[in-house]
Amino acid sequence: MHEGNAASKGQHSESPLSWTFTGGVIELALHRAPCNELGSASLAELEKFATALQLMQSDAHALIIYSEIKTGFCAGADLRELYQRSQAMEKTEAAKGVRDFLERIHRVLNLIDAAPLTTIAAVHGVTFGGGFELALACDLMIADKMARFCFPELRLGLIPGFGGIPRLKRDLGNAVVRDLLLTGRSFNATKAQQIGLVSQIVGEGEALQAARGMAAQLRKFDRATAAAAKKFIKPIPHEELRREIDMFCELFARPAVEAGLRKFVESTDAQPYLP
Amino acid sequence: MATAEQTLDEILTLAAAHFKVPRDKLRPDDDFFKSLRIDSLQTLDLLTKLENHFHVELPDYELQGVSDFRTLAGKIQARL
Numbered sequence: 300m301h302e303g304n305a306a307s308k309g310q311h312s313e314s315p316l317s318w319t320f321t322g323g324v325i326e327l328a329l330h331r332a333p334c335n336e337l338g339s340a341s342l343a344e345l346e347k348f349a350t351a352l353q354l355m356q357s358d359a360h361a362l363i364i365y366s367e368i369k370t371g372f373c374a375g376a377d378l379r380e381l382y383q384r385s386q387a388m389e390k391t392e393a394a395k396g397v398r399d400f401l402e403r404i405h406r407v408l409n410l411i412d413a414a415p416l417t418t419i420a421a422v423h424g425v426t427f428g429g430g431f432e433l434a435l436a437c438d439l440m441i442a443d444k445m446a447r448f449c450f451p452e453l454r455l456g457l458i459p460g461f462g463g464i465p466r467l468k469r470d471l472g473n474a475v476v477r478d479l480l481l482t483g484r485s486f487n488a489t490k491a492q493q494i495g496l497v498s499q500i501v502g503e504g505e506a507l508q509a510a511r512g513m514a515a516q517l518r519k520f521d522r523a524t525a526a527a528a529k530k531f532i533k534p535i536p537h538e539e540l541r542r543e544i545d546m547f548c549e550l551f552a553r554p555a556v557e558a559g560l561r562k563f564v565e566s567t568d569a570q571p572y573l574p
Numbered sequence: 575m576a577t578a579e580q581t582l583d584e585i586l587t588l589a590a591a592h593f594k595v596p597r598d599k600l601r602p603d604d605d606f607f608k609s610l611r612i613d614s615l616q617t618l619d620l621l622t623k624l625e626n627h628f629h630v631e632l633p634d635y636e637l638q639g640v641s642d643f644r645t646l647a648g649k650i651q652a653r654l
Contacts, residue, residue: 334615370615425615445622449634484633487622 315341318348323360324514325352325416330367337429337461338377339384342404349407356416360522361514364411364437365421365507372420372446375428376460382560390552397551401460401544404429408436408462413535415526417517421510422446423503427485432461435470438529441513442488442497443506449485455559460547465539471495575654582647585624589643592623602644624650 315331327348329335337345352362366372385393411418411433420434423443431448434440452459458480467476475494479486491497501509517525550556576584582602590597593610600609607613612620618634624646625632630653640646 374615425618444626445619447618447622482633482635484635485618485621486631487625489626490631 314344316344316348318351320355320359323358323518324511325355325359325362327362327364328367329365329373332368334370334374334425335366335368335372335430336374336377336380337404337433338380339400341377342400342407345407346403349410352410352414356414359416360520360525361517362411362414362416362418362437363421363507363510363514364418364433365510366423369424371424371430372422372426373430373433374425375430375432375451378455378560379564382557382564385557385560394548394552398544398548401547404461405540405544408433409535409537409540412436412462412466412533413530415529416522417514417525417529419510419513421506423506427451428459428463429461432459432463432466435463435466438533439513440491440497441499441501441506441509442491443503444488444500445503446488446491446497446506447485448479448487448491448496449483450479451483451485453481453483455563456553456555457550457559458543458547460543462540462543464543465536468539469534469536576651578647578651581628581651581654582644584627585643585647585650588623588627589620592620600643602647603642605641606643606646607641628654630654 315335316327316329318325318327320326331341335341381397384396388396417439418437420437420440422434422440423446426434426442426446427449428451431450450459450463458464464476464480467479471494478484488497488500492500499509499513586600586602587597589595589606589610590600593612593616595610606620607617610616610620617637621632621634621637624630628650630650632649632653636649637646640649
């Protein structure tokens with residue numbers, strides 16, 4: 300068994316994520332409290348994982364991404380860090396920082412998206428924003444019945460920035476994408492399965508086990524054939540992904556975004572996650 | 575179809591069980607953030623639990639400003 304990350308399994312409280320590779324299955328565990336918010340530390344670790352993935356993938360059949368945090372899979376970008384960093388910089392420097400962050404996370408997600416093995420997001424609880432986008436980069440989604448999905452970015456004056464719109468457009472009908480994007484509402488696993496996002500719904504706390512069961516099935520198949528099938532059916536929408544980065548950066552430069560971020564960070568509202 | 579009172583009672587029972595609060599401590603007009611001691615993420619958990627139980631879809635923007643069980647029950651009842 301191979302393990303990744305600065306910390307070994309069971310001693311990873313300092314690290315936002317870790318991975319193992321055993322029996323042809325890679326497992327990437329997210330474990331940054333409160334809900335795996337994706338900031339600079341998580342991105343750096345995701346980049347290390349992406350590098351390791353390129354080394355492991357020729358021997359792997361499946362990748363499972365899951366969260367060890369009870370609250371959920373991932374609440375998305377670390378908005379507090381984004382706000383604090385952008386406040387500490389000149390506007391042009393902050394804009395450059397945001398573009399750099401997006402370019403880096405797109406590289407990671409594109410690698411996961413195109414990896415020549417079958418990728419499974421095992422999700423539960425909050426699967427919002429960038430967390431939803433991480434799950435969308437995977438080939439298949441298995442959801443615990445308490446999973447909840449949302450693109451809340453519009454409330455901040457932004458659009459999803461980690462590839463959400465192009466990947467949703469690839470996978471779903473445009474009307475569904477508009478509903479998710481333009482209302483900013485969250486929806487549950489049943490709805491996610493009805494619209495074709497989720498392949499299986501399982502009981503509370505069972506998503507990882509179900510994903511492991513699926514991975515065991517995938518191990519029976521010829522790797523090259525599975526990779527060819529995936530490449531045939533799952534094109535990476537590179538051009539739209541680039542346009543999304545540009546549009547996000549244009550929107551980020553507007554004062555409304557700074558106000559939206561400040562409102563979120565300083566909110567004492569009990570419902571900051573509700574649109 | 576369940577009556578409004580039955581819906582309210584089921585919500586109180588579900589909330590008590592999910593957040594491990596004695597059922598008899600919850601009152602219809604309680605602020606559920608306070609009586610269940612939950613934050614916004616846990617509120618989403620409650621919403622999911624209720625949607626799954628009642629087989630309804632309740633857009634979370636409808637919950638904006640809702641903080642008591644009775645009003646919440648009214649929102650659910652309207653979609654049954």
